[in-house]
Amino acid sequence: MLARHRDPRVTPVELWDVVVDGAPLYAAPRDATYGRALARAVEALRDGEAACESATPLPEACRRVDRVVLAGGAAGHVRWDSSRVPAVCAPEPERCAERGGLAVLAGARGLVVDLGQSRLKILAGDGRRWSSPRDLAAIPISTRPVDGAGRAALIAFVAAGLRAAAGAGCERIVMALPCEIAPDGALGTCSYPWGAGEPIVEAFLAAAGLGAVPTLLVNDAELAAIGVAEDGVAPGVTLVLTLGFGVGGALVERAA
Amino acid sequence: MTVLVVSPHLDDAVLSLPAWLAARARVERVVVATVFSEGDAGYPARRAEDVAALSRLGAEPLHLGLLDAPERRGLPRSFRALVLGEVDAVDAAVVARAIVAAVTRVAPEVVLLPLGVGEHLDHRVVQAAHASVAGRVGFYEDRPYALVRHAVRARLRRIGAVIDGEPVAPAPAEEYLASARAAAFVQAYLPADEREACLAPLAAMLSAPTPPELPLRREEHVFAALDLRAGPAVRAYASQLDALFGAADPAAALLGDAPHVESIWWRSASAGSPAAPTRASTG
Numbered sequence: 245m246l247a248r249h250r251d252p253r254v255t256p257v258e259l260w261d262v263v264v265d266g267a268p269l270y271a272a273p274r275d276a277t278y279g280r281a282l283a284r285a286v287e288a289l290r291d292g293e294a295a296c297e298s299a300t301p302l303p304e305a306c307r308r309v310d311r312v313v314l315a316g317g318a319a320g321h322v323r324w325d326s327s328r329v330p331a332v333c334a335p336e337p338e339r340c341a342e343r344g345g346l347a348v349l350a351g352a353r354g355l356v357v358d359l360g361q362s363r364l365k366i367l368a369g370d371g372r373r374w375s376s377p378r379d380l381a382a383i384p385i386s387t388r389p390v391d392g393a394g395r396a397a398l399i400a401f402v403a404a405g406l407r408a409a410a411g412a413g414c415e416r417i418v419m420a421l422p423c424e425i426a427p428d429g430a431l432g433t434c435s436y437p438w439g440a441g442e443p444i445v446e447a448f449l450a451a452a453g454l455g456a457v458p459t460l461l462v463n464d465a466e467l468a469a470i471g472v473a474e475d476g477v478a479p480g481v482t483l484v485l486t487l488g489f490g491v492g493g494a495l496v497e498r499a500a
Numbered sequence: 501m502t503v504l505v506v507s508p509h510l511d512d513a514v515l516s517l518p519a520w521l522a523a524r525a526r527v528e529r530v531v532v533a534t535v536f537s538e539g540d541a542g543y544p545a546r547r548a549e550d551v552a553a554l555s556r557l558g559a560e561p562l563h564l565g566l567l568d569a570p571e572r573r574g575l576p577r578s579f580r581a582l583v584l585g586e587v588d589a590v591d592a593a594v595v596a597r598a599i600v601a602a603v604t605r606v607a608p609e610v611v612l613l614p615l616g617v618g619e620h621l622d623h624r625v626v627q628a629a630h631a632s633v634a635g636r637v638g639f640y641e642d643r644p645y646a647l648v649r650h651a652v653r654a655r656l657r658r659i660g661a662v663i664d665g666e667p668v669a670p671a672p673a674e675e676y677l678a679s680a681r682a683a684a685f686v687q688a689y690l691p692a693d694e695r696e697a698c699l700a701p702l703a704a705m706l707s708a709p710t711p712p713e714l715p716l717r718r719e720e721h722v723f724a725a726l727d728l729r730a731g732p733a734v735r736a737y738a739s740q741l742d743a744l745f746g747a748a749d750p751a752a753a754l755l756g757d758a759p760h761v762e763s764i765w766w767r768s769a770s771a772g773s774p775a776a777p778t779r780a781s782t783g
Binding site for chain 1 (some may be wrong): 501523646647648649650651652653656663664665666667668669671672675679717718719720721722723724756757759760761763766
């Protein structure tokens with residue numbers, strides 16, 4: 245019952261480990277210099293000089309980025325610093341993914357689940373919200389290779405949220421995840437303790453008693469970009485940077 | 501830029517933020533102000549440990565000279581008295597004045613206070629002082645107490661935290677209790693015959709209703725490689741480590757393997773400053 249959701253307007257970009265000044269973006273200090281580090285990464289994308297620590301290929305459209313839209317809970321706290329690429333903060337930036345999820349639900353009665361690396365947020369069809377920060381004591385940053393520490397706690401955490409938010413007659417779930425998602429729905433890795441291709445979403449749903457509910461999977465930054473696309477973007481290529489635990493990216497392309 | 505990190509006791513700030521302090525002290529002035537730097541006969545040695553630890557990190561110590569809760573308020577040195585006891589309003593005002601005086605003296609751009617995880621009276625009263633401090637204020641997670649499962653969530657609920665516009669959902673008490681019972685500091689400080697009775701009210705915070713009143717934003721600081729000064733700084737507090745960590749290596753428990761994360765919860769610009777006070781979150 246799982247399927248990978250794609251929006252033709254949106255192309256995911258793995259930016260979290262783009263190397264800036266010799267260090268990966270995920271390790272950039274969260275101080276007044278962070279906006280400059282982000283801007284340098286975007287300028288390098290445009291110049292075709294960006295490289296990821298993980299050697300993940302970057303879409304060709306990155307060379308044509310016209311502007312940046314900042315989304316996510318930290319978006320309003322970044323001092324963007326680029327004279328070459330303009331940036332604006334999305335309206336209600338912490339709700340971009342939620343707006344994207346509602347668009348994907350397309351009126352179905354269900355849940356928008358956003359499993360970020362620092363927080364789980366769930367919006368129910370009746371407007372109720374469930375939110376909790378990740379407990380890093382119970383669900384620590386995963387080792388490489390993944391040893392599974394915290395896996396049971398993660399499943400319990402997500403299942404508790406799903407159970408609390410799901411009402412009777414849940415028709416569909418849109419679930420955003422902080423990792424790459426292959427066309428067949430196979431998950432890549434992230435800071436959570438699951439291995440590549442592991443059926444962790446099935447485990448979440450089974451533990452919550454929602455295993456039969458059709459579930460659409462989408463990358464979290466991609467879902468935020470869908471929300472930005474729903475809000476409306478100018479013609480050209482817009483790079484949506486979702487700022488939270490790390491930085492996620494997705495391109496929104498609109499013909500002139 | 502100057503950062504002022506307020507520590508309730510002589511070790512709390514460094515045990516909570518070892519990697520962050522090491523990183524920030526490399527590029528800016530970092531002052532660690534310990535509020536309760538006086539107490540029983542062990543305190544001279546503890547102050548020396550603090551000076552040594554902060555010297556390793558390149559941070560400046562500032563000892564504010566207040567007595568810890570047992571000496572200041574005449575409370576027994578017991579878990580029950582210090583963790584379950586109520587904050588006294590007069591005492592809270594005295595503590596807040598001392599912290600404001602330190603802020604005035606150091607003139608920092610950023611002030612960090614403990615979140616008060618673990619509910620120690622001295623931590624709660626320092627956390628509550630945020631309402632007297634203007635400007636950019638953040639809260640760090642008090643470790644090792646924050647290493648108990650759901651302990652941060654319990655504290656966030658108790659202070660009415662609103663994270664990115666959302667209150668914090670309840671969590672299962674049993675998961676908290678299982679983790680707390682296994683914690684070295686609980687076994688050291690909380691006698692077995694009192695353990696369940698004292699942990700129960702803490703677990704109840706995970707589901708007790710609280711009015712949402714303190715907007716916060718979590719910022720995780722990820723350290724791809726550990727600063728070599730962080731571990732020795734932690735180990736400098738030798739007199740406290742056995743009780744807090746038992747047989748575990750304190751540096752490993754706090755810093756683990758890279759990448760390592762330390763969180764700061766930033767207060768919203770509109771919350772809790774003297775210009776826009778909120779109810780002091782003393783529980």
